[in-house]
Amino acid sequence: MLSISSPSSPEPYIRKPKSQPDEVLPRKSSLNSLNSLLANSYFNQSRAWLLLSILSIQIILLLGLRSIPFSFPHRHHFPSPYTDHLNISAKTIINISPSAAATTDEDECGSGRVFVYDLPSRFNTELIRNCDELNPWSSRCDALANDGFGQKATGLSGLVPESLAPAWYWTDQFVSEIIFHNRILRHKCRTTEPNNATAFYIPFYAGLAVGKFLWHNCTAKDRDRLCEMMLTWVQDQPYYKKSNGWNHFITMGRISWDFRRSKDQDWGSSCIYMPGMRNITRLLIERNPWDYFDVGVPYPTGFHPRSDSDILQWQEFVRTRNRTNLFCFAGAKRGAIKNDFRGLLLSHCQNESDSCRVVDCAGTRCSNGTSAILETFLNSDFCLQPRGDSFTRRSIFDCMLAGSIPVLFWKRTAYYQYDWFLPGEPERYSVFIHRNDVKNGTSVREVLESYSKEEVRKMREKVIDYIPKFVYARPQEGLESIKDAFDVAIDGVLKRFKEQEERFYKW
């Protein structure tokens, strides 16, 4: 996505967020009073909830460890519902029985169960079957292969440990809809009885549906059609009517701004602005920090661990890595960005070439299976992460996955995005340098050199601790005991819905 903006209008669809200052905490929503009321109580109570949830997690862990001594047999050995490639039919999906739910302890699903709507296939699997027409230039079939994880990564031998190379894919950044759908069908707390559900999942591939209409000379209607049809279908469901959508959620695999068109001639679809979407919780790779219903989830990266052991091995690998550069910058060396902030960072990095390494991402070099970026992150203590065409970038997660500490220049690039997935105190895992200070001549190198070896080690350790929370595991049943990004997201949604139910008993 981020490589495709035209030079003359580098940020075609960021009007709205731009008018709001980056530093204002998203406390007051101007959207409407209900929203701001919710957001406020949400923020005021979040500390108490955090404490409560930590306590309850510990209790659950204690109970869980006592009753399930080190084995999770029911989470394994399911036949894959999909073949290893793209040959998916709606039938295969429908036929999967949530056998896991039946054998699961009540305790494990203490926050509730999820019901997954059986949407008509045109809203999901049919889009994948037509992968060769999802964007106007080229087929996306390769990118969506292997259950959405993409092509197996090649060219990493010698760079990553041999035993972990098979866990790497050239994963597209916009595939979370597919990953979440596959995983939720196998979730241990899935139920087929809607009366027993706390949460209702809508497996609509909103990002794939709009993708092919973003660039062509298509009408606003084209871009909205499928979302509109989906909402008509969902609003007709008794459980939607019962809750006004409050216990429904969806994954939208692109950034929020791709679904927030307010005028026909503007960018994107207006999916999020449609009335039926009003109360539905949305999992997005970039959220609007002023909207309670937007939840930021990590961008998919290339590492998809097959087991707990893959994660532990990877953490050990990046922890013991010999890093030779103080910092690095991966970006395009194009004339077009000369005058913006990225150009400034690039120039700084080039001037400090004994401590900074530049990876040239001109053209598609970085999006298309190159090991150069991974290698650079693995070799650097810090990585510079300016905003891209939108506030967030997949690169932040690529960087942290390699055990490199992100250096941020906009708070909205991560701090207001991924609450459930990153540590609460930004200074423990990242460095923040205000962009204006850099423009005024603050040397990034000097700031980074001011951290002692021990401080750097501690921050890196924090980043490494959190790696499990932002990778998407390969097995559709999840990992044995480690919770990955998907697990964290579903737990978060269930907890949120339970909270809503308790606080506003009847809405």
Ligand SMILES: *[C@@H]1O[C@H](CO)[C@@H](O)[C@H](O)[C@H]1NC(C)=O
């Ligand atoms: C998909 O499956 C059908 C029937 O199961 C088979 O005939 C077809 O060749 C498969 N297509 C691909 C691309 O594997």
Ligand SMILES: *[C@@H]1O[C@H](CO)[C@@H](O)[C@H](O)[C@H]1NC(C)=O
């Ligand atoms: C739904 O909940 C009831 C009461 O707890 C239980 O008896 C029943 O087996 C559940 N149904 C399913 C499909 O999980």
Ligand SMILES: *[C@@H]1O[C@H](CO)[C@@H](O)[C@H](O)[C@H]1NC(C)=O
């Ligand atoms: C898009 O289509 C409309 C109507 O068909 C036409 O008037 C307009 O010039 C087209 N715009 C571009 C950029 O091709």
Ligand SMILES: *[C@@H]1O[C@H](CO)[C@@H](O)[C@H](O)[C@H]1NC(C)=O
């Ligand atoms: C959203 O929820 C509010 C409060 O329950 C309700 O008044 C409103 O009608 C709901 N909106 C839709 C589109 O269901």
Ligand SMILES: *[C@@H]1O[C@H](CO)[C@@H](O)[C@H](O)[C@H]1NC(C)=O
């Ligand atoms: C780490 O890298 C430095 C610089 O290249 C080298 O001198 C040193 O021997 C390396 N240490 C290890 C343990 O590989």
Ligand SMILES: *[C@@H]1O[C@H](CO)[C@@H](O)[C@H](O)[C@H]1NC(C)=O
């Ligand atoms: C990098 O060095 C060049 C040449 O000395 C200088 O013009 C430029 O301002 C420097 N860039 C930064 C960001 O310091």
Ligand SMILES: *[C@@H]1O[C@H](CO)[C@@H](O)[C@H](O)[C@H]1NC(C)=O
């Ligand atoms: C990736 O790179 C290879 C070789 O550099 C090229 O043949 C291929 O078309 C590229 N794919 C994409 C999606 O850019």
Ligand SMILES: *[C@@H]1O[C@H](CO)[C@@H](O)[C@H](O)[C@H]1NC(C)=O
């Ligand atoms: C940066 O420059 C601006 C304008 O030149 C000035 O107002 C501001 O105080 C400077 N900030 C710092 C931290 O030096």
